[in-house]
Amino acid sequence: MASRNQPSMIKVKRTNDPADDINVLLLGQTGVGKSTFINGLANYLCNDTLEQAANDQMQAIIPSAFSFTHDETFEERMINIGLDDEHENFNEHGQSCTQQCRSFVFPVGEKNLRIIDAPGIGDTRGLDQDNKNFHEILTFISQYEHLNGICILLKPNEERLTILFRFCINELLRHLHESAKENIIFVFTNARSTFFKPGATSKILRALLDEHKQKQNIEVSFTRDNTFLLDNEPFRYLALRKNSIELSNEQTLSYQKSWEHTVKEYSNLMRHIVTRPLHAVSNTLSLNEAEQLIRKLTRPIAETAKLIQENIQLAKQHKENVLKNPKIASQGLPQNDVRIRHLDNPRTVCTSDKCCQTITVNNEIKIEYKSKCHDICYLKGVVQETINDPRMLDCEVIDYKTGQCTKCKCSWQKHQHITYEYETNVRRLTEASSLSDIDKRISDLKDEKSKIEDVYKKLSKFLHANAILPLNDDILEYLRLFIKEEQMKKSAGNQNNDVIQGLEQMMKDYEEEINLFKKTIENEKDRSNAKDVLKPDEIFPLVGSLYRLPINGKKIREQVDGLKISQNNISSKREVFVELPVKANSSTIMRQFQNIISNK
Numbered sequence: 001m002a003s004r005n006q007p008s009m010i011k012v013k014r015t016n017d018p019a020d021d022i023n024v025l026l027l028g029q030t031g032v033g034k035s036t037f038i039n040g041l042a043n044y045l046c047n048d049t050l051e052q053a054a055n056d057q058m059q060a061i062i063p064s065a066f067s068f069t070h071d072e073t074f075e076e077r078m079i080n081i082g083l084d085d086e087h088e089n090f091n092e093h094g095q096s097c098t099q100q101c102r103s104f105v106f107p108v109g110e111k112n113l114r115i116i117d118a119p120g121i122g123d124t125r126g127l128d129q130d131n132k133n134f135h136e137i138l139t140f141i142s143q144y145e146h147l148n149g150i151c152i153l154l155k156p157n158e159e160r161l162t163i164l165f166r167f168c169i170n171e172l173l174r175h176l177h178e179s180a181k182e183n184i185i186f187v188f189t190n191a192r193s194t195f196f197k198p199g200a201t202s203k204i205l206r207a208l209l210d211e212h213k214q215k216q217n218i219e220v221s222f223t224r225d226n227t228f229l230l231d232n233e234p235f236r237y238l239a240l241r242k243n244s245i246e247l248s249n250e251q252t253l254s255y256q257k258s259w260e261h262t263v264k265e266y267s268n269l270m271r272h273i274v275t276r277p278l279h280a281v282s283n284t285l286s287l288n289e290a291e292q293l294i295r296k297l298t299r300p301i302a303e304t305a306k307l308i309q310e311n312i313q314l315a316k317q318h319k320e321n322v323l324k325n326p327k328i329a330s331q332g333l334p335q336n337d338v339r340i341r342h343l344d345n346p347r348t349v350c351t352s353d354k355c356c357q358t359i360t361v362n363n364e365i366k367i368e369y370k371s372k373c374h375d376i377c378y379l380k381g382v383v384q385e386t387i388n389d390p391r392m393l394d395c396e397v398i399d400y401k402t403g404q405c406t407k408c409k410c411s412w413q414k415h416q417h418i419t420y421e422y423e424t425n426v427r428r429l430t431e432a433s434s435l436s437d438i439d440k441r442i443s444d445l446k447d448e449k450s451k452i453e454d455v456y457k458k459l460s461k462f463l464h465a466n467a468i469l470p471l472n473d474d475i476l477e478y479l480r481l482f483i484k485e486e487q488m489k490k491s492a493g494n495q496n497n498d499v500i501q502g503l504e505q506m507m508k509d510y511e512e513e514i515n516l517f518k519k520t521i522e523n524e525k526d527r528s529n530a531k532d533v534l535k536p537d538e539i540f541p542l543v544g545s546l547y548r549l550p551i552n553g554k555k556i557r558e559q560v561d562g563l564k565i566s567q568n569n570i571s572s573k574r575e576v577f578v579e580l581p582v583k584a585n586s587s588t589i590m591r592q593f594q595n596i597i598s599n600k
Contacts, residue, residue, distance in 0.1 A: 009579040010579065022114065023114045024116065026118060027121065028152060032120065033232060039061055044589050046059060050237065050252075064081050065078055081239045101116060102574045109593065109597055118136075146281060148183065150180055150183045153188075155190055156198055181221070182279070186222060188229045192231035192258045196261060231262055233258055234256075237255040270593050270596055290539040297456070297556075300555075305449065306482045307336055308449045313496065314335060314426075319438045330433055333437070333438055335426070336424040340555065342420045346419045347374065350373055365489045385417065387481060392413075429441070451545070456510075457514065461532060461534070466533075
């Protein structure tokens with residue numbers, strides 16, 4: 001029992017330097033046992049023996065369930081462990097299936113050990129879901145600077161799953177940067193069934209790695225040094241004991257041997273992980289991060305294009321007025337200024353005609369969204385502003401069967417997921433008082449508009465050639481929305497023909513160029529090497545040129561940076577800080593972990 005001055009639980013040190021954290025990514029097929037790997041570790045950290053663990057409070061970090069059949073009566077019973085969790089689903093076999101990435105941070109001495117649990121590869125919903133899962137994994141790990149280990153979990157005997165197995169391994173290696181090969185670790189689960197040997201999987205894995213070496217000229221090591229054989233069945237034993245199910249002495253002895261072997265393997269695994277060179281996540285993410293950045297730019301680019309059209313029209317109108325009445329020149333050039341208001345939480349709003357209205361603010365006609373359908377909307381999988389995205393169907397205010405919003409009764413296709421509001425107000429540029437000043441402003445705005453459109457077209461071509469996920473031209477959705485809004489303003493009396501025409505021309509030019517590009521790459525075997533396609537390392541300098549635009553660059557960057565912060569906030573809500581009983585500090589495996597880390 002803890003003394004009054006001694007804390008009853010060991011807590012994660014949240015003020016630690018993230019550079020000192022030990023980050024381990026778990027990858028593998030659906031049902032291979034990633035969640036059980038984490039649950040098993042929590043119990044090994046707290047107790048030295050299986051019997052001690054059976055008499056202690058069970059650590060169930062991730063909820064799971066499994067079916068147990070009694071040896072003599074053949075009675076089948078579902079064993080549930082842990083509390084229900086929105087992040088986990090159970091399949092027909094009772095296996096815990098991780099739906100999205102989460103990280104579990106364990107206190108280990110003076111360091112934090114972060115285990116990242118990822119959705120399974122080889123999803124029963126098919127290739128599209130696997131691609132989405134990979135995108136989810138790469139997006140999630142982008143918040144961390146490094147990975148110490150990339151553990152690929154496998155079952156020992158996979159000879160009947162060669163096609164699925166091949167896909168999983170090939171996809172994993174395809175998405176990892178070459179430098180990650182030093183951090184790849186193979187972990188065999190359920191290894192007790194093969195007497196803690198890799199089994200038939202070994203031959204298939206070696207053949208796949210040899211094939212990868214021949215095609216990519218990259219050798220991924222598969223030796224005893226980076227291979228670990230575990231069996232977390234003792235975790236199920238503990239669950240059975242907690243459910244008052246008695247097992248034979250023979251079964252208990254088998255589980256005890258499994259516990260002892262697996263504890264040693266966990267220690268060896270940790271020793272190997274902490275001696276690996278740190279893998280910079282930015283290397284693996286070069287392509288994915290470029291894609292994310294481009295998608296984040298969509299709304300800022302569209303908003304800026306509309307703003308430029310509005311300011312060009314204001315400048316032209318002011319020039320006409322000055323020609324009629326030169327005295328008003330001293331008042332300065334009216335221009336729309338932008339204020340980016342970041343929301344405390346992501347929000348779902350309806351953009352349909354019936355849920356929008358025109359209002360007049362300071363003699364200016366604006367659009368107001370009346371229907372804030374879901375004020376706090378942490379929509380899974382959405383990491384940037386989106387319109388007409390099928391993932392909107394997952395918003396809790398959308399009836400999945402009808403596709404209609406339960407609040408406003410409009411279709412999900414009319415809903416937008418936003419993290420910030422874009423507000424404009426007219427201000428006067430007193431430094432632009434002469435006709436030549438006005439002409440220069442119009443010229444500068446047109447120049448920025450041309451540069452923005454040129455950059456975005458190049459970025460879009462990169463996405464069409466390289467995107468991990470199937471691509472929609474989100475920019476077109478925004479332009480259609482803005483054109484509709486401007487037409488509503490026009491009906492309310494606003495003189496904005498130039499703005500409407502400018503947006504329509506931008507949409508036409510974009511569609512023509514991108515459609516032509518799509519046709520040119522249709523028959524390309526390697527689209528990424530097609531003519532006129534940027535390389536990943538060219539993306540960030542090009543985007544940097546947008547941020548440096550003298551008139552609108554700062555606001556473009558402010559929007560993108562805000563989206564990054566919003567994304568990180570959403571990801572941080574999926575981090576679980578594990579608290580362990582204070583007795584864990586004296587367990588054999590915890591002391592071994594601490595020694596390994598301190599002697600690194």
